[in-house]
Amino acid sequence: MDGGAKSIWHEGQIIHEGAEATVIEGKWMGKKAVLKLRRPRSYRHPDLDRRLTRQRLSAESRILSRLSSIGFPSPHLIHLDLKNASILMTRIDGATLYDQLKSGDAGAQDLFDLGGLLRRLHEAGISHGDLTTHNAMVSENGIHLIDFGLSRQSPELEHMGLDLQVLNECLRASHSTIIDGIEQVCEGYLNYEQNNSHSEGAEIVIQRFRKITERVRYHG
Numbered sequence: 418m419d420g421g422a423k424s425i426w427h428e429g430q431i432i433h434e435g436a437e438a439t440v441i442e443g444k445w446m447g448k449k450a451v452l453k454l455r456r457p458r459s460y461r462h463p464d465l466d467r468r469l470t471r472q473r474l475s476a477e478s479r480i481l482s483r484l485s486s487i488g489f490p491s492p493h494l495i496h497l498d499l500k501n502a503s504i505l506m507t508r509i510d511g512a513t514l515y516d517q518l519k520s521g522d523a524g525a526q527d528l529f530d531l532g533g534l535l536r537r538l539h540e541a542g543i544s545h546g547d548l549t550t551h552n553a554m555v556s557e558n559g560i561h562l563i564d565f566g567l568s569r570q571s572p573e574l575e576h577m578g579l580d581l582q583v584l585n586e587c588l589r590a591s592h593s594t595i596i597d598g599i600e601q602v603c604e605g606y607l608n609y610e611q612n613n614s615h616s617e618g619a620e621i622v623i624q625r626f627r628k629i630t631e632r633v634r635y636h637g
């Protein structure tokens with residue numbers, strides 16, 4: 418991390434070492450935070466890689482700021498460092514929905530809540546782009562979404578339908594003991610209401626999701 422921000426960052430343990438990113442927990446001015454470092458992909462040309470990395474980091478930080486401004490449950494951006502390909506953000510105190518579903522500490526109700534949260538995200542004009550159970554975290558005060566590197570602002574209907582399809586595939590592949598988990602998500606999506614939400618829009622997204630599943634089934 419660069420100059421000023423680094424001096425008040427106290428680095429702790431690595432909590433995730435993935436193909437794309439390393440995530441390190443620590444404290445920033447006494448606040449629980451995580452540093453997400455994007456690692457270079459060696460198979461890509463370095464210039465292209467740098468450009469893609471910057472794009473994803475900028476997209477992620479822009480969306481985190483936007484989400485904080487509307488009170489959406491997601492990490493708050495602390496600092497974006499394009500030079501070192503890292504984002505510093507607040508830490509969500511909890512476990513991934515993946516782990517919680519595996520251990521039985523989360524179930525149908527949490528999937529219903531996740532559906533409501535996805536509707537809220539879509540109504541804010543944002544699609545997630547990688548909605549797996551690893552990218553949702555369960556904390557004391559409910560579900561939070563993380564990992565917005567593939568998110569879009571002003572998404573097309575297809576991108577919103579695909580959020581549900583990605584989750585559907587994840588639930589079927591990794592959480593098949595929960596029968597029809599995606600139906601809980603869809604119920605939550607359709608039933609979530611807030612002041613200016615339109616149930617018509619929600620139905621159109623669910624219809625698109627059903628079309629995508631048919632398409633996938635037909636083409637294998």
Ligand SMILES: Nc1ncnc2c1ncn2[C@@H]1O[C@H](COP(=O)(O)OP(=O)(O)OP(=O)(O)O)[C@@H](O)[C@H]1O
Pocket residue numbers: 432433434435436437438439440451453492506507508509510513551552563564565566
């Ligand atoms: N703000 C956060 N608070 C708590 N844990 C986090 C936070 N951000 C990330 N993590 C943890 O680190 C993991 C990886 O983070 P993230 O999903 O943002 O990276 P990624 O782009 O999926 O990385 P890769 O593709 O390399 O797996 C998450 O699944 C979660 O366990």
Ligand SMILES: [Mg+2]
Pocket residue numbers: 551552564
């Ligand atoms: Mg992730």
